[in-house]
Amino acid sequence: MKGITTLLAAALLGRAVAAPPEPPTHVVEKRANPTVTVSAGKIVGVTRSATEAFNGIPFALPPTGSLRLKPPVRHNSSLGVFDATGIAPACPQFFADSDDNGLLSQVLTTVTNLPLFQKALKVSEDCLTINVIRPKGTKAGDKLPVLFWIYGGGFELGWSSMYDGGQLVSSAINMGKPYVFVAVNYRVGGFGFMPGKEILADGSANLGLLDQRMGLEWVADNIAAFGGDPNKVTIWGESAGAISVWNQMALYDGNNKYKGKPLFRGAIMNSGSLVPSNPVDSPKGQAVYNAVVAKAGCSSAKDTLNCLRQLPYNRFLAAANSVPHVLSYNSVALSYLPRPDGKVLTKSPDVLSKEGKYAAVPMIIGDQEDEGTLFALFQPNVTSTDRIVSYLRNIFFHDATQKQIEGLVNQYSPYVWDGSPFGSGLLYDIYPGFKRLAALLGDIAFTLTRRVFLEHTTAANPNVPVWSYLASYNRGTPIMGTFHASDILQVFFGMLPNYASRSIQSYYANFVYNLDPNNASGGTSAKSKVAENWPRWTSKDRTLINFFSDKNEYLKDDFRDGAAKYIGANLRALRF
Numbered sequence: 265m266k267g268i269t270t271l272l273a274a275a276l277l278g279r280a281v282a283a284p285p286e287p288p289t290h291v292v293e294k295r296a297n298p299t300v301t302v303s304a305g306k307i308v309g310v311t312r313s314a315t316e317a318f319n320g321i322p323f324a325l326p327p328t329g330s331l332r333l334k335p336p337v338r339h340n341s342s343l344g345v346f347d348a349t350g351i352a353p354a355c356p357q358f359f360a361d362s363d364d365n366g367l368l369s370q371v372l373t374t375v376t377n378l379p380l381f382q383k384a385l386k387v388s389e390d391c392l393t394i395n396v397i398r399p400k401g402t403k404a405g406d407k408l409p410v411l412f413w414i415y416g417g418g419f420e421l422g423w424s425s426m427y428d429g430g431q432l433v434s435s436a437i438n439m440g441k442p443y444v445f446v447a448v449n450y451r452v453g454g455f456g457f458m459p460g461k462e463i464l465a466d467g468s469a470n471l472g473l474l475d476q477r478m479g480l481e482w483v484a485d486n487i488a489a490f491g492g493d494p495n496k497v498t499i500w501g502e503s504a505g506a507i508s509v510w511n512q513m514a515l516y517d518g519n520n521k522y523k524g525k526p527l528f529r530g531a532i533m534n535s536g537s538l539v540p541s542n543p544v545d546s547p548k549g550q551a552v553y554n555a556v557v558a559k560a561g562c563s564s565a566k567d568t569l570n571c572l573r574q575l576p577y578n579r580f581l582a583a584a585n586s587v588p589h590v591l592s593y594n595s596v597a598l599s600y601l602p603r604p605d606g607k608v609l610t611k612s613p614d615v616l617s618k619e620g621k622y623a624a625v626p627m628i629i630g631d632q633e634d635e636g637t638l639f640a641l642f643q644p645n646v647t648s649t650d651r652i653v654s655y656l657r658n659i660f661f662h663d664a665t666q667k668q669i670e671g672l673v674n675q676y677s678p679y680v681w682d683g684s685p686f687g688s689g690l691l692y693d694i695y696p697g698f699k700r701l702a703a704l705l706g707d708i709a710f711t712l713t714r715r716v717f718l719e720h721t722t723a724a725n726p727n728v729p730v731w732s733y734l735a736s737y738n739r740g741t742p743i744m745g746t747f748h749a750s751d752i753l754q755v756f757f758g759m760l761p762n763y764a765s766r767s768i769q770s771y772y773a774n775f776v777y778n779l780d781p782n783n784a785s786g787g788t789s790a791k792s793k794v795a796e797n798w799p800r801w802t803s804k805d806r807t808l809i810n811f812f813s814d815k816n817e818y819l820k821d822d823f824r825d826g827a828a829k830y831i832g833a834n835l836r837a838l839r840f
Contacts, residue, residue, distance in 0.1 A: 315398065315433050317396070354385050355452055358421055407493040409444070410776075412447075415505050436769075441786070450479070454583070458552075463544060467607070481527065504536065506536030526625075528625065535751070555586065596840075629717070637684055652704070653669050684706055686739075
């Protein structure tokens, strides 16, 4: 087994071995490098072929020692001359359940413990930083729109340097829509989303969301010096990043003001919106906290939270990572996720959307066609209706009755040709019930909760425009279809330069400029004019744009409508 995991580890490590060496933290200013002066000091970046990058700029004090498991504290001291030419450290990661003996967990553990991987990734608790990428030659006063990226990863992994926005900025330049790209690092896993009554009493819930908010505040204070316009910020995220975008809209019941001005004016959500969730101190959340405390050896401590703060880094990391991971049997029944705390996130996100308690800004939101295939790979024993019901009741929805879960499962056909990957007929049911479970998991976490979200928000704010999509550009891919996160390669990195990637990047660039994906005005040219008009999603028309690799089509947003109505009617019982 060790030999197999080592071979798989080497395969998964891939390009990480070619990562550049770790740079020094500070350097003397180099005349050849672009330099930006902000109130904290001079930021020295690096020039690329078409862009300039400034990486790892701290916006908060290191969340270590007594600041571990505490809200971020703004970095107000001088940076002097700060070297922003290297790779920003990643926050501590939750790659796999450290107590899981499964093959995938062993592979991931082997990969992430390799010294080469650790050196390339540069994991550190001192990680609350911002990356900025701008078109080469941009200067203060240019007032370019800003695209603020929040990465995904199940609230368990991900880091800003993983998503270099250079290709996006270069594409935007070529389309005549230059903008400034910003990526924020935020705490994930038990470092950023620890639940429990102790966390609630301490005022330390939803720390990852607070990190993101402080990053937005840094943009408001500093982005003008980089040539960006703080009044034209669009927030964009994928998966947990998209869920975070919605949470940023809903934080403080929709108050997105800072120094009297909105922190953002538009939102893009790829594969994520509302996640109905129980409070920070709910039984499920408390069970996670108690498991971490026990693993850490803090159960007998008078103050268990203080005990966690005082642990050596590696011990706390191992304890925090001992609960189920997203790529495991538990799947999208996440151990760590944003939960209502009564202050930052006042209620479950589905309630806030229905009550209109959010910053109502123009939105783009959509999904991959087969969101659930990735998450249904780990349950080969869930092979019948009874087993699916038992699985959902025991792992996911503790507040739902047997009857309610049976009602949900019965919305999904047991026939293999009806499951996900959709449109694949009799193929790819890798275990009995795989395609049925994949359809269900994708819908309850992403695709149909998106429709419920749109119903709520268009009812609360019918005059605020929204555009929605379904991506089918990988249809036909064996087992996976157009799987969750496939848009990272297709849209973010443009590694498949086909019709879909070009059109989506054009729509997004137009939206960043004009809050309308169809409006190509502004910028240096109208090259981002799109071939097909993208209709607004309204409660009456419910029209999606459907992205394929070689064309765009229109689709009525009424597929699996019985399941969507059932989910919408039972949100209180279907909380994660």
